[in-house]
Amino acid sequence: MMPNLIDKIGDWNPQLLRELKGRLKFFNVAIAFATSLLLQSVVFLYQFREFPGDRYSLTATYCNLRQVYEQQQNRLYQQSNQSLIDEFNNFLSKNFCPQNEINWQLWWRHHWEYIFLSFTVVFGFTLLVAGTYLLINDLAKEETRGTLNFIRLSPQSETSILIGKLLGVPSLIYLTVLVAVPLHLWAGLSAQIAFSYILSYYAILIASCIFFYSAALLFALVSRWVSGFQPWLGSGAVFLFLLITFQITSSDHSGAWYNSTAWLRLFAPWDVTNYLFPNLFHLGNGSNLKNLQFFYLPLGIGFVSIVGFYLLNFGLCSYSILQALKRCFRNPQGSIISKKQSYLLVAFYQLMIWGFALQNGNNNTWDEQVAKNFVLLAVYNLVLILSLIAILSPHRQDVQDWARYRHQGVSNHKSVWQDLIWSEKSPALVAIAINLTIAAIPWLVWFLLTSVVDANNGRTEIVNEIDRFKVLLTIALSINLMMIYATIAQLILLLKTPKRSFWAIGTLGSVIFLPPMILEFIGISSWKYSIIWMFTTFPWTAVENAGATTIFMALLADLSVLALLNFQLTRQVKLAGESATKALLAKR
Structure with missing residues (x-):
């Protein structure tokens, strides 16, 4: 058998x-x-260390006489008669619960x-x-x-x-x-x-x-x-x-x-x-x-x-995870997930973190629940997007193959944008932008549906629309910063230097964490110098003390930086594909 x-x-x-x-x-x-x-x-x-033996106390858990003796003990303590208490305790120490009175x-x-x-x-x-x-x-x-x-x-x-x-x-x-x-x-x-x-x-x-x-x-x-x-x-x-x-x-x-x-x-x-x-x-x-x-x-x-x-x-x-396993098992050098899978992952991720953020806990309104979960939601999304930047950004050889592949006309039935959205060897900027958009949708829904009326001493007042505009600008600023980080990572991965991944991780870590740490160390607080904090990874810490104009100017500055970085990225991709991709990039 x-x-x-x-x-x-x-x-x-x-x-x-x-x-x-x-x-x-x-x-x-x-x-x-x-x-x-x-x-x-x-x-x-x-x-069995607590097995009720022959010397089992009358006031122990499993003695049926426990309640009677505990009531008597409490009565003596209420009378505050120390002699009777001592006599009763002496009785308890010398007498034990009969075996037939144990609740086996x-x-x-x-x-x-x-x-x-x-x-x-x-x-x-x-x-x-x-x-x-x-x-x-x-x-x-x-x-x-x-x-x-x-x-x-x-x-x-x-x-x-x-x-x-x-x-x-x-x-x-x-x-x-x-x-x-x-x-x-x-x-x-x-x-x-x-x-x-x-x-x-x-x-x-x-x-x-x-x-x-x-x-x-x-x-x-x-x-x-x-x-x-x-x-x-x-x-x-x-x-x-x-x-x-x-x-x-x-x-x-x-x-x-x-x-x-x-x-x-x-x-x-x-x-x-x-x-x-x-x-x-x-x-x-x-x-x-x-x-x-x-x-x-x-x-x-x-x-x-x-x-x-x-x-x-x-x-x-x-x-x-099993889908990612199947990809990695056959191709250890490939990315863990595809761009298409990343879109589904971000959508599922938003569904779960927002689902548990919106609970009627302690009789809070949904605005109050979002406010309490604001930092958690922001941090979770920051970790997710940074992880996707590391996973989806292709290395120099992949980008070079993609640029030459496009020029050879093997996939002329596809547009460049389709390749940027779905192809695993194309630069990840468009895919990161789509994922950021998916992550921003719940924030925009909350922004549009949130109450515009606040209660104040029995009266209602219309919330300042400028504050709502500031929130919208801050969301756009955060998305723009993530795009800058993604572009920096892609530029580093296109270099010819060895260990590009470690250089990308180190550079992004420095750009993300060093500025706020230095600002805190030298005493430049977000409530006093909000314009400086607008250019860090955590611009929302300075939103309350910044004007809408300040946020808008910071957004324009970040957009300029992003445009310059993408111009450089386009040149690098062009060089990686050499002269074979000039016609394609010129048409684009």
């Missing part, structure tokens, strides 16, 4: 068979079984619940951290030995190879967890936890494993420059993320979900686990996930909507 099963696995996925044969050795399997059984024994026996049913229920919740946390950390480490380490070793290129040349599809890696590399971790699942399931049912809740937890844990494992493989493929340190860096980042979110969940408060960071918390399994099993963190009011909203839609009204949204989020993000 076993040979037939192995043959079927090999026919379905040869890569999975290769991974399983290399790992499921007798010694490795025995170690996995022994580790799992040992862990189960430790967790099961650890709770409740004790065993709590014992099983403790086992269930302990394994719930252990499963999360073990699968996500250890599995991430093994996947990154395996891919790094394959790259070092050169076998990864051999796998790329195999007739298997990218999907088949990646599924084989995801299922086969952490197989010993799966085995260790699966051996403990029967005890975990039995403990949950014995603790009277609904079977549907337990299955929901398993579904979310599997979905989170797919997401983190896919991200681990992608990280291993794109981080070859940190070879040797990849596994520790990747698994360490996952462990730190899980630990931080674990601490946040254990000290959660009512307003913690009413901002855009709620989306980041959805990638950790702790909040939904605490929602399904409220005794996990012993929070008095249970999980605040029940108050979660998405564009004011109450997701927390039932566990079906919460679990469904978690699975949907994991599914969409995992699918996106």
